[in-house]
Amino acid sequence: MNWITKFIKPKIKSLFKKRFSDNKEALWTTCECKNLIYKDELFSNLSVCPSCGFHHKLNCEERFKIFFDNKQYEILQTPLPKDDPLNFPKYTEKLKQSREKTKQSDAILIADGKLDNIRITVGAQNFNFIGGAVGAASGEAFIHGVQHAINNRTPFIFFSCSGGQKMQEGAIALMQMTRTVLAVNELKKNNLPYIVVMTNPTTGGVSASFATLGDILIGEPKSVIAFAGRRVIQNTVKEELPEDFQTAEFVKDHGGIDLVVERKYLRSTISTLLSILLKKKEVRNISETNDVTNLNETLQKTSKAV
Numbered sequence: 001m002n003w004i005t006k007f008i009k010p011k012i013k014s015l016f017k018k019r020f021s022d023n024k025e026a027l028w029t030t031c032e033c034k035n036l037i038y039k040d041e042l043f044s045n046l047s048v049c050p051s052c053g054f055h056h057k058l059n060c061e062e063r064f065k066i067f068f069d070n071k072q073y074e075i076l077q078t079p080l081p082k083d084d085p086l087n088f089p090k091y092t093e094k095l096k097q098s099r100e101k102t103k104q105s106d107a108i109l110i111a112d113g114k115l116d117n118i119r120i121t122v123g124a125q126n127f128n129f130i131g132g133a134v135g136a137a138s139g140e141a142f143i144h145g146v147q148h149a150i151n152n153r154t155p156f157i158f159f160s161c162s163g164g165q166k167m168q169e170g171a172i173a174l175m176q177m178t179r180t181v182l183a184v185n186e187l188k189k190n191n192l193p194y195i196v197v198m199t200n201p202t203t204g205g206v207s208a209s210f211a212t213l214g215d216i217l218i219g220e221p222k223s224v225i226a227f228a229g230r231r232v233i234q235n236t237v238k239e240e241l242p243e244d245f246q247t248a249e250f251v252k253d254h255g256g257i258d259l260v261v262e263r264k265y266l267r268s269t270i271s272t273l274l275s276i277l278l279k280k281k282e283v284r285n286i287s288e289t290n291d292v293t294n295l296n297e298t299l300q301k302t303s304k305a306v
Contacts, residue, residue, distance in 0.1 A: 031056070046263045055200065055220050055263055059102060060109035060124040063159055067122065067267060073113030076148060078141040080105050085136065088168040098129045106137035107162070110145035112152075116271040118278070121149040124159040125206075132162030134206060135169040139176030142210065146183040147295045155193035155274055160211040164204020177209035183295055184213045193277040195270060198225050198248065198257065216273055217257040218266070219248030225257065 028036050033052035042049070046066055047056040058066075065071045084091045099105060107129040111122050123145045125132040134142075142158075149156040165173040187194050196214035198207075200223035207227050219225055226246040234241050244250045248260045261269050 048263055053221065053262075055222065057127050057161065057200065059126045059128060060104065063124045064109075064111050064113070064122065066263075067115065068111070068113035069115060069117065073111040073122075076110045076112060076144065078108075078110055078144040079137075081136040081140060084168070085172055086168070086170055091168040094130060094168075102126050102129045104129055106141060107132045107134070108138045108141040110141055110148065112148065112154075115267065115274070118271065118274050119152070119154050120157055120274070121145055121152070121154045122157045122159070125161040127161045130166065132206075133164060133166040133173075134162060134176050135166035135173045136176065139179050142180050143183045143295050146187050149187060149192055150190050150295070153192065155195065155277070156187055157195050157197070157270060158210070158214070159197045159199055160202040160206055161199045162202060162204065162206040164206055174205065177205050180210040181213065184210050186295055188215075193274060195273060197266065197270075199223055201225070203227065203229070215277065216259070218259045218261050218269070219252060219257045221248060221260055221262055223248040225251045
């Protein structure tokens with residue numbers, strides 16, 4: 001009996017678990033509400049559960065397809081620094097696995113396209129790529145996206161989804177917080193709209209840097225928006241926290257973000273905001289300037305000053 005319980009049953013369970021998790025052709029998936037959902041029905045509903053309204057995670061390509069006009073966009077090639085600068089154990093293998101799984105070189109992709117005929121630059125994070133963690137490559141991708149927006153005089157929209165900075169790159173990852181903040185400052189100096197949509201989750205160094213610097217901050221429903229985790233805070237303050245603590249709705253009610261918008265309304269909401277922001281820009285004659293900021297030069301000067 002012990003032999004069957006300890007060896008046979010776990011082996012059978014692991015085989016079935018592997019089979020179903022690896023089966024990409026499965027017709028059904030499960031939601032947080034424990035309901036089975038037909039995959040086609042979920043995708044046609046923008047990956048939002050029709051029963052409970054839970055917003056499932058999207059990868060970068062899926063995000064772009066539902067956001068750009070007619071699903072038409074161009075993925076921009078971004079710089080790719082040297083992998084594993086600190087020779088962190090098993091990090092190279094983890095990068096390889098994540099690239100095979102997501103078909104991306106790193107967590108952030110940048111795309112150029114149109115939203116209601118307004119040309120925009122859009123960035124997104126893929127949580128399936130090591131939790132959307134930011135390292136040197138993600139920092140370069142974000143900065144490249146900002147530079148592209150400045151060069152082409154387009155608004156910059158970013159969909160954040162990350163657990164924070166990469167521990168495998170140490171101080172190099174932490175440095176990206178400063179670099180991305182400087183990039184956003186240059187974007188604002190050029191009077192270009194910067195809108196951030198915080199998806200589930202937006203935490204750690206991402207929420208402490210570029211994700212919270214948008215002219216407009218939008219959260220998807222029930223998204224976790226925080227710096228430190230709930231348990232860390234609860235153990236620190238030694239008090240019971242509200243059930244909805246760190247959700248987008250809670251953060252909005254306490255002044256941390258501007259709007260909570262369902263996924264199906266994001267296109268129309270952001271389009272309206274851009275039409276207002278760009279109209280205001282025209283009235284102020286901001287578009288008359290021909291100066292184009294070079295972010296690499298600015299970052300190099302700042303590094304030398306430090």
